[in-house]
Amino acid sequence: MTVVLGVVSDEWSILMTDTRMVFKDMSNKEYDDSVVKLKSLNYPHGWYAGTGYSPYIDAFYYLANRCLISSSQQYLDAMAQVITELVHEQHHNISDILNSTCLRTFINEDQVYLEIFFIDQNNGQTSAYTYPKDQLLVLFPADYTSEMQSSLKQKYQFEEFRSDSFENIVEKLLNIFKEISINSNAVSEICEIGIMKKDGPIKKFSLSGNIHELIRKVEQQNYFANLF
Numbered sequence: 510m511t512v513v514l515g516v517v518s519d520e521w522s523i524l525m526t527d528t529r530m531v532f533k534d535m536s537n538k539e540y541d542d543s544v545v546k547l548k549s550l551n552y553p554h555g556w557y558a559g560t561g562y563s564p565y566i567d568a569f570y571y572l573a574n575r576c577l578i579s580s581s582q583q584y585l586d587a588m589a590q591v592i593t594e595l596v597h598e599q600h601h602n603i604s605d606i607l608n609s610t611c612l613r614t615f616i617n618e619d620q621v622y623l624e625i626f627f628i629d630q631n632n633g634q635t636s637a638y639t640y641p642k643d644q645l646l647v648l649f650p651a652d653y654t655s656e657m658q659s660s661l662k663q664k665y666q667f668e669e670f671r672s673d674s675f676e677n678i679v680e681k682l683l684n685i686f687k688e689i690s691i692n693s694n695a696v697s698e699i700c701e702i703g704i705m706k707k708d709g710p711i712k713k714f715s716l717s718g719n720i721h722e723l724i725r726k727v728e729q730q731n732y733f734a735n736l737f
Contacts, residue, residue, distance in 0.1 A: 511559075511648075512560075512647070512653075512693070513646075513648040514685060515612060516623070516644070516678060516682070517622060518621065520706060520707050521675060525547075528546060528697045528699040529699075547702070547703050547715065552713075555713060557613045559611035560650075561609025562609045570611075572590065573613075584626060585635045616707055616711055621707055623639070643671040644670065651695065652693050653693050665685050680727050680728065682702075690720055698719055699717070699720070701717045703715050704716075
């Protein structure tokens with residue numbers, strides 16, 4: 510279980526996730542909060558994360574990164590290869606693979622993208638979707654009910670990201686993450702953030718730490734100006 514938040518504009522992309530790996534059920538009596546889920550992709554790509562079945566998510570990442578692939582179709586081919594190999598091993602849970610989602614950020618021809626890879630439940634085909642700009646994406650953990658999701662979307666006005674500054678958007682994302690981590694047994698308080706900016710040379714940066722400490726940091730004036 511995990512949470513992933515993402516947003517992309519004309520100039521930058523943000524991908525955010527937690528570090529909790531759950532070993533049993535949603536009661537989460539057994540878990541590990543030290544699992545790195547946010548992974549760096551080769552230049553000019555940004556960051557990679559996923560929700561669902563970790564052996565599939567990790568295998569997809571390592572194949573995609575090792576082969577230095579770039580196009581959506583190459584990613585879909587790698588995705589299909591990984592699924593086939595896992596199915597042939599037989600001990601993997603097929604339904605968990607089918608319900609997994611992977612994401613990447615990248616820059617192509619001076620455009621910034623957030624792309625989602627998933628398996629179409631209607632036809633079983635590997636699929637890719639380019640997420641619209643200036644819209645917040647949240648992949649909620651399974652224990653976050655539809656009522657909780659609706660309440661969170663209303664509280665933080667998910668649709669009103671276009672007019673905000675980069676700094677304000679990061680702060681809003683962190684506060685959304687904090688609330689999810691408080692109310693979900695499947696999400697740790699450790700937050701990992703992958704940022705990619707198109708400002709002359711492509712710039713990549715990551716932040717990681719306790720969500721409360723990260724919020725205090727970004728609330729400091731000119732925090733991101735000192736980083737970039």
